[in-house]
Amino acid sequence: MLAQLFNFRTWIAVIAVAIVTGTVFYSNFLAKKIAVEEGQKVNVWVQALKTRAETTEKSALDLTNIITSENKDIPIIETDENDKPSGMVLNLDSALVKKDSHYVYKKLAEFKKQHKPITIEISTDPLIINKYYYGDSDLLKQVRYYPIVQLIIVALFIIITLYAITTRNTSTQNQVWAGMAKETAHQLGTPISSLEGWVEMLKESEVSNSISVEMEKDVNRLKLISDRFGKIGSAPKLEDYNITEQVEKMVAYIKRRATDKVNFVVEAPPSKVITKISAPLFDWVIENLLKNALDAMEGKGNIHIKIRERPGNIVIDVTDNGRGISKQNISKVFKPGFTTKKRGWGLGLSLSKRIIEQYHKGQLYVKSSEPNKGTTFRIVLNT
Known part of the structure; x- marks a missing residue:
């Protein structure tokens, strides 16, 4: 029984580890793929922004406007060559941007740790360079956090399963103990009844009264033990x-x-x-x-x-x-x-x-x- 239970628990743990490990690797693969695609999107967005600043053609302007307006999920902060925000921010919490003067700088420090900036040269004389720092989109964050969420779900599943198994085994064990106790009380009942009869006969005979008194004490003790066992399980x-x-x-x-x-x-x-x-x-x-x-x-x-x-x-x-x-x-x-x-x-x-x-x-x-x-x-x- 114990060996079977151990094997069952081991298999649950192995399957859970395999699921989580596979999920982690696949999620990392997806996260890297999405990160590359988002980097390409930001690069296209920056180039479209540069083209819009340099051209006056209506068709080119229409195309660049479409490209720049499509980015609704990747946060971007524009800075000068000294990493000072120029005021252009995209897909950040506008309420916090207005309320907290340090909010943009905090996000900028966060973006610097995540990705290298994309730079464009605005002019050569004088030399003006703009940098565009960007962070992870909500989709990319969800993909990265997904293995943690799944790990928690799998852990809860294992805990609930093992708790159910333990509870079932405990219940079975309690039923066995109660059954044994009641059977013991039942088995004691017959000889006790017989002994009580013999004690009464000894009292009426010429045998020493002290013998019947001591026997009666032992019989009463047996009755008490039987009564105790009989109460187990109910x-x-x-x-x-x-x-x-x-x-x-x-x-x-x-x-x-x-x-x-x-x-x-x-x-x-x-x-x-x-x-x-x-x-x-x-x-x-x-x-x-x-x-x-x-x-x-x-x-x-x-x-x-x-x-x-x-x-x-x-x-x-x-x-x-x-x-x-x-x-x-x-x-x-x-x-x-x-x-x-x-x-x-x-x-x-x-x-x-x-x-x-x-x-x-x-x-x-x-x-x-x-x-x-x-x-x-x-x-x-x-x-």
């Missing part, structure tokens, strides 16, 4: 809960499974912190973050959970003083399958991010992390 029902109570409940659960060398601290406002959540899924997120912190500390250290209520949202920071996350891995920790542990599938943080951001419309991200000093994960929930 819109969960959000209800008002006290966030502090939910966090403290999960801390108590994890604390029983941690060593005495791990110190848990929950810092929360004195009043209730209420917002709408799916309790089973939210508990799963806190459990994943706490387990992740325990793994990072390797059995000893401090875990600090700070809950704050701000205008419009609730912020929960889960901080440990474990081994931290390297800079190159911070952007990868939420990707499915990424893990630095020897065991595990690398799905805990990925599922947690999905639960918070897709189902609760909040945020889950790495607030800060430093190797060998610890990590802080931040949850932001809207109120």
